[in-house]
Amino acid sequence: MLFPAIALMAQEQGFFKTGTNLGVQMRLAAPDFKAANSEAGTAALQRVFNDTLWSDLDQAGIFDLVSKSLYPSAVPATPQELCAGTPGCPAMNAWANAPVNATMVTVGNVGASADQLTVFGWLLDAKNPQAPPVLGREYHEQASEQNARVVAHRFADAIIQRLGGGLPGIAESKIYFIHSNGPGAAKELWAMDYDGANQRQLTHLNSIALSPAASPDGSRVAFTSYAQGKPDIAMYSVELGRMVSFPRFAGTNSAPSWSPDGARLAFSSSMSGDPEIYICEASSCTAPRRVTAYRGPDTQPVWNPKTGAQIVWVSGRASDPGRSVPQIFEMEADGTNVQRLTDGGYAVSPAWSPTVPFLAFSWDRRYGPGAPGAPDIYIMDIANPSHWEQLTHNAGRNDYPSWSPDGRHIAYQSKPGRACEQIWTMLASGDKPRQITHSGCNTQPSWSK
Amino acid sequence: MKKNSLRITLLALLIVILLAGCKKKPVAVAPQTPPPPPPTPSAQLSVNPATIMQGDSATLAWSSENAVSVTIDPIGKVDLSGQQAVSPNESTTYHLTATGPGGTAEQTARLTVNAKPAPPPAVTTAPPESLADSFRNNVQDKGDIYFDYDSFSIRPDQQAALQRDAQWFKQHPDAKVSIEGHCDERGSTEYNLTLGDNRARAVKDALVQLGVPAPQLNTISYGKEKPFCTESTESCWQQNRRDHFTLGGGMQ
Known part of the structure; x- marks a missing residue:
C-alpha cells in the first residue's frame, strides 16, 4: 500500500524540479583558478575568488559539481597550458573520463598587481576537446576582496546563463531584509549579496521597519515603517541611497507588493476602518482603490509576475465565525473571481x-x-492547488519565502526554537539549504535583481 | 429660520391665550364674597449633613409658602426657596425669616463643624491625583482586554473590564487614549498587523457603544512587534493576545 504514495511523491518532486528548471544536472568540474603571479596581494584575492566561484556554481542548482578530490593533480591556468600544444588535447581525457566524468571544465587564473585585479576564465567542453572554449572572459577591476567576489559572481553568471537554458544566473543579485540587533531593538532595512556577503544597513530610522519589497527593476524598496508613529508604507530609493516621500493613509498600512511592470503597488490598509487590499500607482499613490471587502484581515498581496492581472493574498475570511485563521486566495486584480488555494491549517x-x-x-x-x-515552506501548483510539496522540514518556524530572479532558488527566514530568526536560501526543490545570516535577528528577505 | 421662530412664537401665544381663556371661566362664575385674610407664611430649613469636618461643605436647603421675602442669617436675602453649599469654619446656626402679607415665619438649622485633626507631621500635603496616575491606577493596572487566538471578537469574560474602562474614559473626557492591538508570535508579521488592527478597532467600537466619544479613542496595531511575554507557550501567547491602553492619543 505504501508504493503508490512513494511513487506519487517521486512524481511530484520530479514535477516541481522540472518546473523550477532544476531537473537535469550537468556534471561540471571547477578546479581552483591558479595564481597568475607571486605578488603579495594575489593569494588572498585568489582564495576569495575561488571560494566564491565554487559556492556560486554549487548553489546554482543546475550542476552536479564534481568533488575536487577527484581532479587530476595538474590543474592548468589556461586552455593552452591544459593542452600543452598537443593536437587533440589528450590531457582533457583526465577530466572527461572516470572518476571525474565531467561534461564541462572551468579553468583560469587570478592575479593582483599594482592595485589591479585581473582574472581570465574559460569554460571548456570536456567531451569535445578540439572545439574552441565554450566561453572565455577577462576581467580588470580595482583590487579588493569585494571585487574578487564580484568578478567570481560575474563569471559564474556567465557560465550559468550559457549552460542553464539562457536564464541569467543570480550570483550578482541582492537580497533586501530586515535586521535588528536583537529582540526589541530597532528594525532597519538592510541589503546583502545573494550569498550573505556584503551585508549593509540602508535605513537609520530608529523605528520598526517591516515587509520589504524590491521593485522589479531593483531601483526602489517599498516597506512598512513605524517611523511616524504607526504602520505606513515607506519608500527607499536604491539609486539615490535614501528615503523618498510616499503618501500616508489612516490606519495600518503594510505588505506592499509591486506589479510586474513596477507601475502599481498592492498593499494592505485599514484606511477605511478594516484591513483590505488596495492598489495604487506606485509613483504617486494618490487614489488607492480598494479591491477586497471582508471584515477581518486581508494582507500580503502578490501579483502574477507574468500577467500582472491576478493577485494572490492572505485572508481570514474562510474561518469559523469569530475566528480568522489565514488561508491563501487568488483573485483577479479588480477583486473578482475569488478562489481559495489552501485547504486548511495556517497559510501565509x-x-x-x-x-x-x-x-x-x-x-x-x-x-x-x-x-x-510549526510552519514550513511549501510549494504549490497554482493551476492545481491540491498539488503541493513540503520544502523545509526543520524544527522551528519557517516563513517569508522569496523567489530568486531565476526561479530556481528560494530565500526564507527560519527561527529555530528561541533563537533569533536567520535568513536561509535553498533550491526551489528544497535541496541545499544554507544559512546566509548569522548575527543579530534577520527576517523577511526580498530577493531582487 | 427667523420666519419659523416667529411663527412658533405666535402659535405659542395663541395657545397661551386660549388656555388662559379656559382657566378664567371658573373665576368668572365665582360668588362675590369678601376676600379672606392673607394666609400666614410658613417655611422649611435644613442642612445636610448636619456635621462636617472643617474645610468640607454641607448643603443648606429651604422653602417657603405665602412669603414675599426670605432672609437667612448670616447669608442675607435669598430666593423664596432654594439650596446652597455652605462651608463655614466653625459651627453655625442658620436663621431663616420668611415675611409675607400674613405675617412672618422663622426656622433655624444648626451645622456642627468639627476641627480637622492635626495632620501627621511626616506627610506633606499630597497633590491631587494626576490624570496619568489615575489612568495607570484605574485603567492600565486593572488589566488589558484579552482575545482568543486568531480572533478579534470581544470575549464575554472581557465585558466587565470594558465597562470599567468605559466608565473611566467617560469620567475623563480630556484623556486621549490609544488602543494598541497585540498578537502572539505565531503567523506572519503582516497577518498579525491586520489582526491587531481588527482587535484595536473591536475594542474601540465596543467602548463607543458604551458611550465613550469616538474622538477620544485612537487605535494602533503592533501585531507581534511588541510582545509582553517572549516564551513560546500557550500561556505566554494568551498574554500577548491583548488590547493595551496608553495615554496620549498616539499619532495619526
Whole structure:
C-alpha cells in the first residue's frame, strides 16, 4: 500500500524540479583558478575568488559539481597550458573520463598587481576537446576582496546563463531584509549579496521597519515603517541611497507588493476602518482603490509576475465565525473571481515564482491550540492547488519565502526554537539549504535583481 | 429660520391665550364674597449633613409658602426657596425669616463643624491625583482586554473590564487614549498587523457603544512587534493576545 504514495511523491518532486528548471544536472568540474603571479596581494584575492566561484556554481542548482578530490593533480591556468600544444588535447581525457566524468571544465587564473585585479576564465567542453572554449572572459577591476567576489559572481553568471537554458544566473543579485540587533531593538532595512556577503544597513530610522519589497527593476524598496508613529508604507530609493516621500493613509498600512511592470503597488490598509487590499500607482499613490471587502484581515498581496492581472493574498475570511485563521486566495486584480488555494491549517506569506505558476508559502498544516506544528515552506501548483510539496522540514518556524530572479532558488527566514530568526536560501526543490545570516535577528528577505 | 421662530412664537401665544381663556371661566362664575385674610407664611430649613469636618461643605436647603421675602442669617436675602453649599469654619446656626402679607415665619438649622485633626507631621500635603496616575491606577493596572487566538471578537469574560474602562474614559473626557492591538508570535508579521488592527478597532467600537466619544479613542496595531511575554507557550501567547491602553492619543 505504501508504493503508490512513494511513487506519487517521486512524481511530484520530479514535477516541481522540472518546473523550477532544476531537473537535469550537468556534471561540471571547477578546479581552483591558479595564481597568475607571486605578488603579495594575489593569494588572498585568489582564495576569495575561488571560494566564491565554487559556492556560486554549487548553489546554482543546475550542476552536479564534481568533488575536487577527484581532479587530476595538474590543474592548468589556461586552455593552452591544459593542452600543452598537443593536437587533440589528450590531457582533457583526465577530466572527461572516470572518476571525474565531467561534461564541462572551468579553468583560469587570478592575479593582483599594482592595485589591479585581473582574472581570465574559460569554460571548456570536456567531451569535445578540439572545439574552441565554450566561453572565455577577462576581467580588470580595482583590487579588493569585494571585487574578487564580484568578478567570481560575474563569471559564474556567465557560465550559468550559457549552460542553464539562457536564464541569467543570480550570483550578482541582492537580497533586501530586515535586521535588528536583537529582540526589541530597532528594525532597519538592510541589503546583502545573494550569498550573505556584503551585508549593509540602508535605513537609520530608529523605528520598526517591516515587509520589504524590491521593485522589479531593483531601483526602489517599498516597506512598512513605524517611523511616524504607526504602520505606513515607506519608500527607499536604491539609486539615490535614501528615503523618498510616499503618501500616508489612516490606519495600518503594510505588505506592499509591486506589479510586474513596477507601475502599481498592492498593499494592505485599514484606511477605511478594516484591513483590505488596495492598489495604487506606485509613483504617486494618490487614489488607492480598494479591491477586497471582508471584515477581518486581508494582507500580503502578490501579483502574477507574468500577467500582472491576478493577485494572490492572505485572508481570514474562510474561518469559523469569530475566528480568522489565514488561508491563501487568488483573485483577479479588480477583486473578482475569488478562489481559495489552501485547504486548511495556517497559510501565509505567498510568493509567486517569476518563471512558472508556482506559489511558495508558509504553512502550518497542524495549527491550533496545543498543536505541535510549526510552519514550513511549501510549494504549490497554482493551476492545481491540491498539488503541493513540503520544502523545509526543520524544527522551528519557517516563513517569508522569496523567489530568486531565476526561479530556481528560494530565500526564507527560519527561527529555530528561541533563537533569533536567520535568513536561509535553498533550491526551489528544497535541496541545499544554507544559512546566509548569522548575527543579530534577520527576517523577511526580498530577493531582487 | 427667523420666519419659523416667529411663527412658533405666535402659535405659542395663541395657545397661551386660549388656555388662559379656559382657566378664567371658573373665576368668572365665582360668588362675590369678601376676600379672606392673607394666609400666614410658613417655611422649611435644613442642612445636610448636619456635621462636617472643617474645610468640607454641607448643603443648606429651604422653602417657603405665602412669603414675599426670605432672609437667612448670616447669608442675607435669598430666593423664596432654594439650596446652597455652605462651608463655614466653625459651627453655625442658620436663621431663616420668611415675611409675607400674613405675617412672618422663622426656622433655624444648626451645622456642627468639627476641627480637622492635626495632620501627621511626616506627610506633606499630597497633590491631587494626576490624570496619568489615575489612568495607570484605574485603567492600565486593572488589566488589558484579552482575545482568543486568531480572533478579534470581544470575549464575554472581557465585558466587565470594558465597562470599567468605559466608565473611566467617560469620567475623563480630556484623556486621549490609544488602543494598541497585540498578537502572539505565531503567523506572519503582516497577518498579525491586520489582526491587531481588527482587535484595536473591536475594542474601540465596543467602548463607543458604551458611550465613550469616538474622538477620544485612537487605535494602533503592533501585531507581534511588541510582545509582553517572549516564551513560546500557550500561556505566554494568551498574554500577548491583548488590547493595551496608553495615554496620549498616539499619532495619526
